[in-house]
Amino acid sequence: MVIRIAAVGDVHLDQDVVGRFRPALEQLPDVADVLLLAGDLTRHGTESEARCVATEFGNLGVPVVAVLGNHDHHCDEVPAVIRVLEDAGIQVLEGTNVVLDCFGTRLGIAGAKGFGGGFAGRCASAFGEPEMKAFVGTTSAIADQLGEALREMECDLRVALTHYAPVPDTLAGEPLEIYPFLGSYLLGQAIDSAPTDLALHGHAHAGSERGTTPGGVRVRNVAHPVIKQAYSVFHLHPRRAGASAGKVSASSAPGRS
Numbered sequence: 665m666v667i668r669i670a671a672v673g674d675v676h677l678d679q680d681v682v683g684r685f686r687p688a689l690e691q692l693p694d695v696a697d698v699l700l701l702a703g704d705l706t707r708h709g710t711e712s713e714a715r716c717v718a719t720e721f722g723n724l725g726v727p728v729v730a731v732l733g734n735h736d737h738h739c740d741e742v743p744a745v746i747r748v749l750e751d752a753g754i755q756v757l758e759g760t761n762v763v764l765d766c767f768g769t770r771l772g773i774a775g776a777k778g779f780g781g782g783f784a785g786r787c788a789s790a791f792g793e794p795e796m797k798a799f800v801g802t803t804s805a806i807a808d809q810l811g812e813a814l815r816e817m818e819c820d821l822r823v824a825l826t827h828y829a830p831v832p833d834t835l836a837g838e839p840l841e842i843y844p845f846l847g848s849y850l851l852g853q854a855i856d857s858a859p860t861d862l863a864l865h866g867h868a869h870a871g872s873e874r875g876t877t878p879g880g881v882r883v884r885n886v887a888h889p890v891i892k893q894a895y896s897v898f899h900l901h902p903r904r905a906g907a908s909a910g911k912v913s914a915s916s917a918p919g920r921s
C-alpha cells in the first residue's frame with residue numbers, strides 16, 4: 665500500500681487569494697490521502713484571514729493537518745485562528761501528533777511550528793543575556809516536544825511537519841545571514857530521534873526543495889514559492905519488518921495554483 669501525502673506551506677491567505685488553490689484542491693482525493701499544511705497559512709494571523717484558510721482548505725474530502733507559522737502568530741490571535749481552522753476540520757498540531765488510518769496503514773504525523781537559532785557550527789547558544797537564553801530555550805523546548813511527539817506514535821509511517829527548517833540544505837538560495845531565523849539544527853535532531861520517514865517544512869520562500877537530516881531523513885521544503893504549485897505529493901511506502909526506513913518514491917503534483 666502506498667500512502668500519498670500532499671503538502672504545501674506559506675500560502676499566506678487573505679481575501680485576495682481565496683480561490684487560487686481551490687481548482688487544484690478539488691482534485692485532491694484522486695491524488696492524495698491526506699493534505700499537510702506547513703504553516704504561514706495566513707498573511708498576518710488574523711481571525712478573518714483564518715476564515716479564508718477555512719474556505720480554501722475546508723471540505724476537501726481528505727484529512728487536513730496543519731502547523732502554524734510565524735505569520736500566523738503576528739496579530740496575537742492564535743487561539744481564534746486555531747478555533748476557526750479546527751471548526752473547518754483542519755487539525756492543528758503544536759508539539760502534538762495524530763495517527764491516521766489510511767486503508768489499514770497507520771500514518772503518524774507529528775507537528776510543531778519550530779523556531780530559529782541556526783545550524784551546527786553557526787548557531788545561537790543559550791549563553792549570556794536572558795533574552796538569548798529565552799530565544800534558544802524556546803527552540804529547544806519546541807524541538808523536545810516535536811521529538812517526543814514523533815517517538816511516542818505507534819504507526820507504520822512517521823512524518824514530521826514543521827514551519828521552520830530542520831536542516832540548512834533546503835535553505836540554499838536564501839541569504840546566509842538569515843539562516844538562524846529560518847530554522848534550527850535542534851529540529852533536525854528531534855526528527856532523527858525517531859525512525860522518521862519524511863520531514864516537511866516551509867518558511868524559506870527563496871530556499872530549495874530537497875535536503876536530508878544528519879540521520880538520513882528526507883527533508884522537503886514545501887513552501888509555495890518554492891514548489892510553485894498548489895501542492896506536492898509524496899508517495900510513501902510503509903517499512904517492511906526489519907527495514908530501516910520507509911521509502912519516499914515520488915514527488916509530483918497535478919495542479920498549478
Ligand SMILES: [Fe+2]
Nearest residue numbers: 674704735867
Ligand atoms: Fe511564509
Ligand SMILES: [Fe+2]
Nearest residue numbers: 704733734867
Ligand atoms: Fe514563515
